[in-house]
Structures are given as C-alpha cells and as structure tokens.
Amino acid sequence: MEKFIKHTGTGVPLRRSNVDTDQIIPAVYLKRVTRSGFEDGLFSAWRLDPEFVFNKQEFKSGTVLVAGPEFGTGSSREHAVWALQNYGFKVVISSRFADIFRNNSLKGGLLTVIVGQAVVDALWDAIESDPTTSITVDLEARTVSYNAITVSFELDDYTRWRLMEGLDDIGLTLKHTDSIDAFEAKRPAYKPKTLPIRV
Amino acid sequence: MGKTLAEKIWDDHIVRSAEGEPDLLYIDLHLIHEVTSPQAFDGLRLAGRPVRRADLTIATEDHNTPTLDILKPIADPVSKLQIDTLRSNAKEFGIRLHSLGDADQGVVHVVGPQLGITQPGMTIVCGDSHTSTHGAFGAIAFGIGTSEVEHVLATQTLPSRRPKTMAINVEGTLKTGVSAKDIILAIIAQIGTGGGQGYIIEYRGSAIRALSMEGRMTVCNMSIEAGARAGLIAPDQKTFDYIKGKPHAPQDFESAQSYWQSLYTDADAKFDVEITINADELEPFVTWGTNPGQGLPLNASVPNPAEIKDAEERGAAERALQYMGLVAGTPLKKIAIDTVFLGSCTNGRIEDLRAAASVLEGKKIASTLRMLVVPGSERVRQQAMTEGLDKVFTDAGAEWRNAGCSMCLGMNPDQLAVGERSASTSNRNFEGRQGKGGRTHLVSPLVAAATAIRGTLSSPADL
Numbered sequence: 001m002e003k004f005i006k007h008t009g010t011g012v013p014l015r016r017s018n019v020d021t022d023q024i025i026p027a028v029y030l031k032r033v034t035r036s037g038f039e040d041g042l043f044s045a046w047r048l049d050p051e052f053v054f055n056k057q058e059f060k061s062g063t064v065l066v067a068g069p070e071f072g073t074g075s076s077r078e079h080a081v082w083a084l085q086n087y088g089f090k091v092v093i094s095s096r097f098a099d100i101f102r103n104n105s106l107k108g109g110l111l112t113v114i115v116g117q118a119v120v121d122a123l124w125d126a127i128e129s130d131p132t133t134s135i136t137v138d139l140e141a142r143t144v145s146y147n148a149i150t151v152s153f154e155l156d157d158y159t160r161w162r163l164m165e166g167l168d169d170i171g172l173t174l175k176h177t178d179s180i181d182a183f184e185a186k187r188p189a190y191k192p193k194t195l196p197i198r199v
Numbered sequence: 200m201g202k203t204l205a206e207k208i209w210d211d212h213i214v215r216s217a218e219g220e221p222d223l224l225y226i227d228l229h230l231i232h233e234v235t236s237p238q239a240f241d242g243l244r245l246a247g248r249p250v251r252r253a254d255l256t257i258a259t260e261d262h263n264t265p266t267l268d269i270l271k272p273i274a275d276p277v278s279k280l281q282i283d284t285l286r287s288n289a290k291e292f293g294i295r296l297h298s299l300g301d302a303d304q305g306v307v308h309v310v311g312p313q314l315g316i317t318q319p320g321m322t323i324v325c326g327d328s329h330t331s332t333h334g335a336f337g338a339i340a341f342g343i344g345t346s347e348v349e350h351v352l353a354t355q356t357l358p359s360r361r362p363k364t365m366a367i368n369v370e371g372t373l374k375t376g377v378s379a380k381d382i383i384l385a386i387i388a389q390i391g392t393g394g395g396q397g398y399i400i401e402y403r404g405s406a407i408r409a410l411s412m413e414g415r416m417t418v419c420n421m422s423i424e425a426g427a428r429a430g431l432i433a434p435d436q437k438t439f440d441y442i443k444g445k446p447h448a449p450q451d452f453e454s455a456q457s458y459w460q461s462l463y464t465d466a467d468a469k470f471d472v473e474i475t476i477n478a479d480e481l482e483p484f485v486t487w488g489t490n491p492g493q494g495l496p497l498n499a500s501v502p503n504p505a506e507i508k509d510a511e512e513r514g515a516a517e518r519a520l521q522y523m524g525l526v527a528g529t530p531l532k533k534i535a536i537d538t539v540f541l542g543s544c545t546n547g548r549i550e551d552l553r554a555a556a557s558v559l560e561g562k563k564i565a566s567t568l569r570m571l572v573v574p575g576s577e578r579v580r581q582q583a584m585t586e587g588l589d590k591v592f593t594d595a596g597a598e599w600r601n602a603g604c605s606m607c608l609g610m611n612p613d614q615l616a617v618g619e620r621s622a623s624t625s626n627r628n629f630e631g632r633q634g635k636g637g638r639t640h641l642v643s644p645l646v647a648a649a650t651a652i653r654g655t656l657s658s659p660a661d662l
C-alpha cells in the first residue's frame with residue numbers, strides 16, 4: 001500500500017446523500033478478477049447524464065471527492081474503493097460514511113475524512129464557485145485546508161500511523177502468530193468445522 | 200455491570216488487545232463466494248501465504264450463476280471466468296466448495312444455516328454485507344471487504360474496533376399478514392439507513408421471540424440496510440432445535456448447548472441506545488423510493504417531497520420519485536407491477552416459499568406480469584418440490600428456477616429492463632440494483648404473492 005501523508009488537489013462536489021456502492025460501481029462491473037480497471041464503471045449509470053458533475057470539464061481532474069452523508073452504503077464490495085482509486089481519487093470527504101465502505105477505504109489507502117455537514121456545505125460552495133480551489137488534506141496534522149480555511153478531522157492514531165507508513169495489515173497480524181496459536185489451542189472442540197464434510 | 204450478548208461473544212474471541220489498537224478477533228467461520236474473493240486469493244499467491252484454516256472456510260457459487268440450464272457451460276464469458284477462478288482457487292487452497300448442481304449450492308447465507316454450520320456464539324464473516332443474516336443464531340456475523348477476506352484467509356483473525364451496542368425491542372403480536380420482513384422494513388424506515396451506523400443491533404422482545412428461525416434471519420439480514428455493522432438475536436430452544444440434526448450440528452451437543460445457554464444479555468447490562476417498536480401496530484410495509492429507508496405501510500400513498508422539512512431528504516425524495524416514475528399522492532396499492540421476484544438471502548428460505556405458496560394456491564398470477572421464484576439454495580428447492588410447492592407456483596403461472604442470488608442484484612441474466620417495475624422480496628431498492636433502469640419495491644413474500652395475483656402492490660387481505 002502507498003504511504004499517505006499529505007495530498008493536495010482539486011475537489012469534485014457530489015451533492016447527493018445515500019450514495020450506495022451499487023451506484024459507485026454497479027454489479028455488472030464486478031465480474032473482473034483483478035484489482036484494476038474499475039474506473040470505467042465508476043458511477044456509470046449517473047455518468048450517462050451529461051449534467052452529472054463527473055461530466056463537467058472543470059471537475060475532470062479532481063482528486064478529492066466531497067460527498068453527501070451516508071456515502072458508501074449497501075454492498076460490501078471493495079470494488080467501490082478500487083473504482084474511486086482507479087479513477088484517480090485520493091480522498092473522499094463526507095459527514096457520514098457507511099461502516100464497511102469506510103473500513104475498506106482505510107485498509108486500501110483511500111483516505112475517508114469525516115467532517116461536519118456545515119464543513120461539507122462550505123466546501124461544496126467553494127469548489128462550485130471556483131473549481132480550481134486547491135484542497136490540502138494533511139494526515140499528519142489531521143486537517144483539511146482550502147482558501148485559508150483549516151478544519152481538523154478525527155482519525156485514531158493507529159489507523160493514521162498505518163496509513164502514513166503504508167503498512168499492510170496482514171504483515172502486522174502475522175507478527176502475532178503466537179497469540180493466534182495460543183487462542184486456537186483453547187478453542188472448544190464443539191465449535192463447527194467445514195472439513196471433513198458431513199452429510 | 201453485566202454484559203450484552205454482543206459483548207460476551209466479542210470478548211470470547213479476542214486473540215489480542217492493546218491500548219489504541221483494534222482488537223484482534225478470532226474468526227470461527229469464513230464464507231466465500233465468487234465475486235469478492237478472486238483478488239484475495241491473488242494476494243495470497245503473490246505473498247506466498249497459505250490459507251491458515253481451510254477447515255473453517257467454505258465457498259459457494261451464487262452471485263452470478265444462472266438459474267436456468269445450470270449444468271450447461273455459463274454463457275457469459277466474464278461470469279464464467281469468475282466461477283472458474285473460484286473453482287481453481289478452492290482446489291489450489293483446499294477449500295470446500297459447493298458448485299452449481301451440488302445439493303448444497305445456493306446463496307451463501309442460506310447455505311451456512313442449513314448445514315448447521317452457523318451456530319450461537321460464533322464470529323462469522325464473509326465478503327458480503329448480508330452476512331448479518333447469521334446473527335439470527337446469536338452469532339456476531341458481519342460483511343467484510345476483499346482485503347479483509349485475504350486477511351482472514353491468511354490469519355483466521357481480523358483487527359476490528361468494538362462496535363457500540365443498540366437494542367431494538369419489538370414488543371407485542373403481529374397481525375395476520377404481517378411478517379418478519381415488515382418488522383425490519385418498518386425499523387429501517389424509522390431509524391434510517393444510517394441509524395445503525397457503528398452499532399451491533401440486538402433484536403429483542405416478544406415479537407422477535409415469536410418469530411421462527413427463518414423470520415429471525417430475515418430481520419437480521421437487513422440490519423445492514425439500517426447501516427448496522429451486525430444484528431443478532433439471543434439463541435433459545437428454537438435455535439437449538441433448528442440446529443439439531445443438521446449435518447454439522449455439534450457431535451457433543453450437550454457441551455455446545457450449555458455454552459449457548461449462557462449467551463444472553465445480562466439483566467443489568469447497558470446498551471448504548473435502546474429503541475422500542477410496537478408490533479401490534481405494524482402493517483405490511485413496502486418501499487416507494489431508492490433506498491431501503493424510503494418505505495411506508497402499504498395502505499399509504501406515495502409521499503409528497505414538498506412536505507419533507509429536511510432539505511437533504513427532500514432532494515433525495517424528489518430524485519427517488521423521478522427515478523421510480525411515481526407521482527406524489529398515488530396510493531401505493533394502485534402501483535402496477537411488471538415483475539415479482541421471490542427469493543434472495545432475505546426471503547428465499549423454505550418458510551418464505553411456503554408463505555407465498557399459501558397465497559397463490561389455486562390462483563393465477565395477473566396476465567400483465569411475470570413472477571420468478573428462485574429458491575435460496577438447492578436444498579430449499581428440493582424441499583419445496585417434496586412439498587409440491589413448485590407445482591403451486593407453476594400452476595399459478597410463475598417461473599420455477601434454480602438456486603442463486605439471481606434478480607436480487609442482477610449479475611446473472613435475471614434482470615429488470617429499463618423502466619420495468621418489480622415487487623421484490625430482496626433487500627435493496629437502489630437505482631439499477633436489479634438491472635439498469637429497473638425500479639424496485641421491497642416487499643414480504645405474502646405481499647409479493649398477493650401482488651402477483653392482483654397486478655398492483657397488494658396484501659393477502661386485498662384478495
């Protein structure tokens with residue numbers, strides 16, 4: 001995973017709430033067996049509408065998505081995170097994210113930043129009045145800044161450290177194999193197993 | 200102070216905890232399907248890591264499999280590649296797989312319980328958000344992403360933050376014609392699609408205890424539609440009886456059962472939030488919009504966005520009505536339906552098919568619509584045929600299909616056409632969920648069956 005320390009880019013205002021992962025990447029695009037190439041499916045149904053914000057020239061190079069509340073509800077598909085990353089997004093800012101989506105994003109290095117809805121509203125206004133507005137998301141300082149405004153956001157130290165170091169969770173867990181072995185030694189025998197198959 | 204059920208199970212699975220870090224949780228069962236696993240297996244191969252516990256892992260093909268001609272090669276080459284990839288991964292890593300045509304193939308969340316492999320007090324994960332279904336047995340069961348699938352394959356653990364706890368007490372008695380699906384749709388309409396965010400919900404109260412295991416699975420299944428991490432129900436005699444005799448029921452049933460009996464929320468435990476719902480007042484429920492929180496009792500009319508105060512919600516309602524092709528003020532019962540879908544991990548179990556068949560018996564579906572009946576698993580299909588339910592459906596004019604997710608998410612050929620309107624027993628009414636441009640109304644199996652007969656959204660009482 002790439003390290004995330006600080007990112008500066010322009011924003012894309014997505015003024016919608018309850019953006020579910022079926023919209024972010026519809027099921028028909030989930031048949032691939034790779035992690036790349038999902039950008040073509042990103043919001044594919046909404047992109048058919050020429051008025052959709054992704055089709056506006058001034059927002060084409062945005063890397064910070066600013067979305068309404070309950071972003072990423074629905075299906076657990078991590079393809080939603082990959083699609084946003086494949087398209088070029090580094091950060092999503094919203095007042096509320098669905099749990100699984102947020103989990104997936106932070107595992108995969110797409111920074112999801114939670115700020116109050118008033119901050120989101122102000123960001124939308126700023127980006128819409130000037131699409132070249134530069135937004136800086138500083139993970140080290142845990143701040144979002146634009147136009148001389150700086151807002152802080154919360155993220156636990158552990159997740160922040162992992163993202164800044166670009167660390168893979170599996171590697172971290174495998175350091176504790178002893179604890180896993182010890183736990184398994186104490187598991188009760190009546191716990192079910194899938195093998196051998198019983199009919 | 201006592202503990203809630205969720206806290207007891209969580210604490211029993213902590214492999215390691217350290218200040219400031221997420222708990223490392225042991226996972227008792229890992230379910231796998233074709234869509235969210237290929238990249239995880241790839242990751243293992245790249246890192247040269249084995250699967251730690253193939254004997255706690257099970258795979259099935261369900262999401263993009265066809266429900267017709269299942270033994271012919273899959274026509275869509277991309278779907279075929281994904282299924283073939285699962286088959287070769289299962290073989291390479293020694294994982295049990297139930298393929299098309301196998302007696303235990305079916306929707307992953309129907310397969311676990313029917314094998315008796317879903318048991319109280321377990322931690323269960325799957326790369327699928329409706330893993331919450333298994334919570335009906337008193338387990339902590341939740342959906343994960345593909346990176347986490349890889350993590351569980353490699354380590355049989357998952358670093359996770361302890362969720363907060365919420366109690367939803369459903370007290371009273373359901374009226375005839377009102378079912379588990381109506382309870383959960385009403386809950387979501389009340390607390391919203393984000394209402395459960397960050398919580399494990401425990402469903403409690405007399406109306407929950409009165410539900411069958413199938414009904415409890417329907418309720419827990421849609422916890423995710425309320426935004427919750429998971430949903431669960433304390434196990435009781437019904438739970439134990441359901442597991443007994445199933446292929447993977449514990450051989451030492453006594454020991455298992457004595458542990459299971461300790462799985463309840465202590466009287467002095469505290470939930471972070473408690474909500475009470477009156478079951479006596481519930482009516483058959485149906486969604487009118489494009490998220491599962493946009494639902495109303497069937498007797499109501501399409502809401503008028505102008506009357507919604509919250510600007511965000513008003514905008515969402517306006518967009519939803521436009522997408523759904525609905526006019527404010529139209530009685531929901533006047534909405535004509537093109538396709539009725541009976542199936543999915545929400546309502547594709549035997550009891551759901553029985554409920555729908557009891558309404559359809561001796562009747563015909565309206566000539567203006569089609570009805571697809573897709574059992575949740577091959578075992579459910581066999582059981583239904585033994586009971587003659589398939590005849591009831593086909594005599595009524597419905598299509599009797601093979602098991603799978605089918606039109607719940609429209610990854611296989613079973614899809615809605617642009618503008619086509621469905622009454623569906625599944626769990627998501629998102630834009631395009633059942634096919635590009637398709638419009639979905641979520642309903643219970645009873646409402647699905649009555650709707651099929653009348654051609655417009657209806658409950659059995661309308662017949």
Ligand code: SF4
Pocket residue numbers: 261262306307308327329543544545603604607608625626
């Ligand atoms: S039936 Fe629907 S909700 Fe359930 S696992 Fe399949 S696609 Fe997901």
